[in-house]
Amino acid sequence: MGTGRELGLQLRSWIESGDLSLEHGQGLANRLIDALGAEESLKGPVRDLASQPLMRQLLQRRGDHNGMAIEALSQHLARTYTPAVLAELHDLIEAATGISPPAAPLAASPAAPGSQAQAGSAQPSDPQPASPVRRPLRVALFRPGLGEDLKSLGAGTALAACCSLVLAWAAGELDQALFDGWRWSGGVVLALTLALVQALTLGPLRRLRRRGLLDQNSSGDPRRAWSWLSSPWIHGRHVEAVLNVAMLLVLLGPSPLSLSDVVLRYTLTSLATIALAALFARRLAVAERQWSGAAGAISALIGMASILSLLRWQELGFRVGPESIPAWVLLVVYGALQLGWQLPRSGPGDHSRPIERLWCSTWWWGTLLGLSWGLLTWGTELLQAAFKARPAG
Numbered sequence: 001m002g003t004g005r006e007l008g009l010q011l012r013s014w015i016e017s018g019d020l021s022l023e024h025g026q027g028l029a030n031r032l033i034d035a036l037g038a039e040e041s042l043k044g045p046v047r048d049l050a051s052q053p054l055m056r057q058l059l060q061r062r063g064d065h066n067g068m069a070i071e072a073l074s075q076h077l078a079r080t081y082t083p084a085v086l087a088e089l090h091d092l093i094e095a096a097t098g099i100s101p102p103a104a105p106l107a108a109s110p111a112a113p114g115s116q117a118q119a120g121s122a123q124p125s126d127p128q129p130a131s132p133v134r135r136p137l138r139v140a141l142f143r144p145g146l147g148e149d150l151k152s153l154g155a156g157t158a159l160a161a162c163c164s165l166v167l168a169w170a171a172g173e174l175d176q177a178l179f180d181g182w183r184w185s186g187g188v189v190l191a192l193t194l195a196l197v198q199a200l201t202l203g204p205l206r207r208l209r210r211r212g213l214l215d216q217n218s219s220g221d222p223r224r225a226w227s228w229l230s231s232p233w234i235h236g237r238h239v240e241a242v243l244n245v246a247m248l249l250v251l252l253g254p255s256p257l258s259l260s261d262v263v264l265r266y267t268l269t270s271l272a273t274i275a276l277a278a279l280f281a282r283r284l285a286v287a288e289r290q291w292s293g294a295a296g297a298i299s300a301l302i303g304m305a306s307i308l309s310l311l312r313w314q315e316l317g318f319r320v321g322p323e324s325i326p327a328w329v330l331l332v333v334y335g336a337l338q339l340g341w342q343l344p345r346s347g348p349g350d351h352s353r354p355i356e357r358l359w360c361s362t363w364w365w366g367t368l369l370g371l372s373w374g375l376l377t378w379g380t381e382l383l384q385a386a387f388k389a390r391p392a393g
Helices: 003-016 025-036 040-050 053-060 066-080 083-097 137-141 146-182 186-200 206-212 227-233 238-252 259-283 295-311 327-342 354-359 362-389
Strands: 317-320 323-326
Touching: 003 025, 003 040, 003 083, 025 040, 025 146, 040 066, 040 083, 053 066, 053 083, 066 083, 146 186, 146 227, 146 259, 186 227, 186 238, 186 259, 206 227, 227 259, 238 295, 238 317, 238 327, 259 295, 259 362, 295 327, 295 362, 317 327, 323 327, 327 354, 327 362
Parallel strands: none
Antiparallel strands: 317 323
């Protein structure tokens, strides 16, 4: 029995027992992805299938138009996926609904002998899957179901926000007891902590590295809500971990902020960027995304310094020994490296466009938040200067 048929039978049993709501595609997709387990190649196609209103219409047996619905759904899948993946999805639909989807259209056969068909009129079959039909970005963002998407992310964001306060308090106590005596700044301690955690994930905490990262599947699972808290402290790429540790030493090494303030700002900024990236990944149906590490917090610091440098018309930089690196240099270099990681497809089931993958990255949201905070800071400074310059009386 194939994977698609097993998944379809499981889906049918959930529906018959009343254990599954079909009101929203996200809940259906999460259940199916959990049931898939380690079958990575089908996660993207199954998520796409669950998001189709036609699929939910078939499962709910609405009206007398099941034949039209399944034909339209089959045509959409045939335009998007390879024959092997399409066969698994057809098996899933047939097992879950009891209706057999129509076979995929065959390639045009060669012209019969003696026919008057012109040379080159017969098109060879294309072994590559056709590009999926994507909705315009604004249409995908404002489609119905925003409340359900926000609700699904609520448990993880609430837990991470509350635990951020606890971590900040613990960092303050540890700072007073230990690091104040060593005269270590909060930024240095944060960078060394990230380096230590990443080193431990190569050995004793290897399992935590696999389970502690936040991805599209775990972002809406209340049982994995703790990964919202662990994800900013673990990097999915070891090269990125080295880069981010070096960036934090440059950005926050000389900072006078206490460890408590550094940890609180780091965790809350990371949470904000992860939440926005995960929400947009759901709105845009971008599959196989994973969020981890310090990219969101780092890009926010660089973005804020860069926009303030431009608005104040003075160079703001970060000292590395005797040299000072301008903020805009870090913006360009760090941005180029992140684009190299964020723009490529994350797997065979990822049919998203580059602009959609960009909107689903913590680096992009950190940059936008940093620029926005810099604009707000500059506007506040202008208002304060205007009030001070106003004559009394």
